[in-house]
Every structure is written in C-alpha cells, then in structure tokens.
Amino acid sequence: MRRAFELLALLADGEEHSGADLALRMGVTRAAVWHQVAQLREQGLEIDAARGHGYRLAGGFEALDAARIREQLAPAAREALALDVLTVTDSTNERLLVALNAGDIHGHALLAEHQTAGRGRRGDRWISPPGSGLCLSLGWRFDQPPTTFSALSLVVGLAIAVSLRELGVSAAMLKWPNDILCDAGKLAGILIEMRAEAGGPCRTVIGIGINVHMSEESRRLIDQPVTDIERASGSSISRNRLAAVLLSALVDALPRFGREGFAAFRAEWSRYDACVNRPVRLEMPHRTVAGIARGVDDHGALLIEHEGRLEAFVSGHLLRV
Secondary structure, eight states, rough: HHHHHHHHTTTTTTTBBBBOOOOOOOOHHHHHHHHHHHHHHHHHOOEEEEETTTEEEEOOOOOOHHHHHHSSOOOOHHHHHEEEEEEEEEEEHHHHHHHHSSOOOOTTEEEEESSSOOOGGGOOOOOOOOOOEEEEEEEEESSSTTTTTTHHHHHHHHHHHHHHTTTOOTTTTEEEEEEEEEEEEEEEEEEEEEEEOOTTTTEEEEEEESSSSHHHHHHTTTTSOOHHHHHHHHSSHHHHHHHHHHHHHHHHHHHHHHOGGGGGTTTHHHHBBBSSSEEEEEETTTTEEEEEEEEOOTTTOOEEEEEEEEEEEESSSEEEE
C-alpha cells in the first residue's frame, strides 16, 4: 500500500492530474499508476478517470497529522497523551495490545490511515477505506476500577456523541451499549479490550471508528445501514480536528469515570438515548427479549419493560423494531 498512499497524497487536492504527470512525480510507468488507482478503488475510494484528462479523487484527501492533532488538543489532553499516526496497520487495537505486553500504554493514542484487519464488536470487520474515517485506539489504565466499570463503553460513546455535536453533527445519538447513530444509520462504533488483575489495576485499549466520508462503493461493502459525518452534518469536517476534539473529551471523561462511576454520566447519557421508550429486541446467545426500552440504570445496564415487568440486562445485541 506504500505506493498507493504516495498516489493518494498527489491526488489529495481533489483536482485533476494526468496519468503522465503522476507517473513522472512517482517515478513509475503510467501502467503502474493505473494499477495503484485500481488498488485504491478496491479499498472503496472514488477516483474518477477520463481519457485525455486524468485522475481526480472525489472530495480530496486530508492526511492524518500527529502535529496538527496535538496542537488542537485541550491543554490537559496535550499533557496526558502520547500520540502516533501510522499509515497502514492490521488494527490499532491490536498494536496497543501487543505493546501492552511489553510496557505501559496509559495515555498512548494510536491512529491509522488504513487498517487491514480492523475489528468491531461481536467479531465484525470494521471497514474504513483510506481517508474515509477516523480509526483510533487509546490505552488507558484504571488503578481502581469503579464498581460500574462495565459501563465504560457508554461513557466512551457519550464522549463521541458530545464531540460530534460540538462539530456540528446535531443528530448524533447513542444506542446501547456502544454504537453512535444518526437517522440514516450507524455513524461510529466502539471496541474495548482489557487486561485486568484480581484486586488490581485494569488496563484497557479503547478502539473507536467514526465514518467521516464514505463512498457509495464502501457503503456497499457494509452489511448494515451506515452514514457518515458529511451526510449527517451537511458539511465536511477535518479529521485532525475531530481527533483532537474527541481525544480531549476522553481525557476529561475517563478520569472522572474512574473516580465517580457511571452514575455521574447517566443523566447526560439518557439525553442522547436513541432507543428510550421505543420498541426494541435484545438478542442474547440463549434468549431474545422484545419490549420497550426504558433507558439505563446507574450501572449502565439496559432496562427493558416486557411481560409486565422491568428487567435489567448487561449484555446483548440491541435492535430497534
């Protein structure tokens, strides 16, 4: 993919570039340029081509830049975080989990332009063509995890929703336990992986994927309704700005969660709840429950009213019906 990203940088301005010019600048043949264009198209990028004119990347491309992200962080986040950007990796979560075996990853934020093996919850593949979204992972250690620690994904989801609204995505909502939605579909997802010691600290890797600009081709690769920031807000948003706002929100929320637990976030989370008082179905390995969602409790458990009673659930796949 190295050559493909070299081409992507040349097409970043969204303007038309001839195959001959691109070949000259890359030091390759025009056939090699065509091959790299085909490779990028396979990843879901929209690259227009016209005989006698050249190639154009629809919407252009803003590369992730660690320095630009860092300069836009809130002061507390700038102090707390180490920040790295990779061009291609298997999975940002996997990279931090490997690093966890060798040392402390607390406060290490890792972003990637492209993941070859991005993961979502329930083992789903997270599809995000280069430049189309934000793929980041954050290492965080809780020395004394709160009793409501299972609600960590809800707190992370709230930080994402608040950040998106700050950037103009006014319709961002939350679906228990870890999806961010707009009316048209899924906008972002969360995958949290952890290593805990009995009676000791819990070390977590918080993985976040946010759709920023998804082409029609990349949307067809995903087996569920999805949307992106541009469709949801009607405008483009800098991925570097998005990363800075989100990381700043996480650095603010995570220590507070460690001190106060989920009860401190419950009221605000409920304001973003996309399912409250709506018919839902919760699918679990050995049971399916249909009823009316009634929000979450102080521990982050989902409350469903069914068969004349209110029951709390701590896991499952939630569907709006």
